Amino acid sequence: DQQVKQNSPSLSVQEGRISILNCDYTNSMFDYFLWYKKYPAEGPTFLISISSIKDKNEDGRFTVFLNKSAKHLSLHIVPSQPGDSAVYFCAYNGGATNKLIFGTGTLLAVQP
Amino acid sequence: DTGVSQNPRHKITKRGQNVTFRCDPISEHNRLYWYRQTLGQGPEFLTYFQNEAQLEKSRLLSDRFSAERPKGSFSTLEIQRTEQGDSAMYLCASSLDREGEKLFFGSGTQLSVL
Numbered sequence: 001d002q003q004v005k006q007n008s009p010s011l012s013v014q015e016g017r018i019s020i021l022n023c024d025y026t027n028s029m030f031d032y033f034l035w036y037k038k039y040p041a042e043g044p045t046f047l048i049s050i051s052s053i054k055d056k057n058e059d060g061r062f063t064v065f066l067n068k069s070a071k072h073l074s075l076h077i078v079p080s081q082p083g084d085s086a087v088y089f090c091a092y093n094g095g096a097t098n099k100l101i102f103g104t105g106t107l108l109a110v111q112p
Numbered sequence: 113d114t115g116v117s118q119n120p121r122h123k124i125t126k127r128g129q130n131v132t133f134r135c136d137p138i139s140e141h142n143r144l145y146w147y148r149q150t151l152g153q154g155p156e157f158l159t160y161f162q163n164e165a166q167l168e169k170s171r172l173l174s175d176r177f178s179a180e181r182p183k184g185s186f187s188t189l190e191i192q193r194t195e196q197g198d199s200a201m202y203l204c205a206s207s208l209d210r211e212g213e214k215l216f217f218g219s220g221t222q223l224s225v226l
Contacts, residue, residue, distance in 0.1 A: 004154075009152075031211070031212060032212055034214060036217075041219070041220075041222070042219050042220070043116070043118075043203050043205075043217030043218050043219050043220050044155065044203075044217045045217070046214045046215070046216070049214060051212070089154050089155070091154075093212065095211070096211050097143075097160055097162075097167065097168060098143060098207050098211065098212070098213055098214075098215065099145065099157055099160055099168065100145075100155075100157070100215055101157070102154030102155050102156070103154050104152065104153055104154050105153075105154050
């Protein structure tokens with residue numbers, strides 16, 4: 001079974017600087033990875049995704065990089081803003097059902 | 113509001129009581145998912161519907177849990193004989209009926225079992 005690991009429970013960054021959130025996975029077979037952002041007492045909100053055939057996907061301030069040889073992906077936020085402060089989840093799309101397997105999340109705090 | 117709607121937002125119950133949560137997905141979405149999230153963890157998959165058919169259930173879904181989607185529109189999740197370990201945020205999500213589609217989540221129902 002695919003496992004998704006986010007080894008950094010928290011990250012603190014100054015406003016305007018780059019935030020880098022990391023995610024590791026165990027199984028080389030996958031179709032998509034997605035990043036979600038979650039504020040307290042709300043459901044996760046989709047940010048950006050990447051398919052297995054790409055190395056990079058960019059959407060505004062958000063870029064996801066995929067390193068298949070290292071089984072690692074990262075989310076870059078540039079420039080970071082205080083409103084980006086939230087928990088970020090990496091999620092693996094489990095194939096035909098679109099079922100998501102989530103990591104444990106990283107709490108990002110962007111300091112003004 | 114055309115997003116995923118969940119009711120109630122909060123539910124406090126005593127151990128041993130039954131509770132039922134409702135989810136209204138985005139209207140054109142055929143796929144519906146239930147997840148559970150506890151503090152410090154990511155959302156954990158519980159079950160998945162395509163239209164009215166329940167196609168997958170996690171082993172987390174004990175026999176005290178039952179989910180339905182009778183007409184392929186809204187869904188209910190019932191927990192019978194609640195236990196303190198059932199305290200969690202219960203999240204519903206929906207997606208279009210295509211591989212690779214993202215899931216849209218509701219705001220969740222926070223269950224506290226006393």
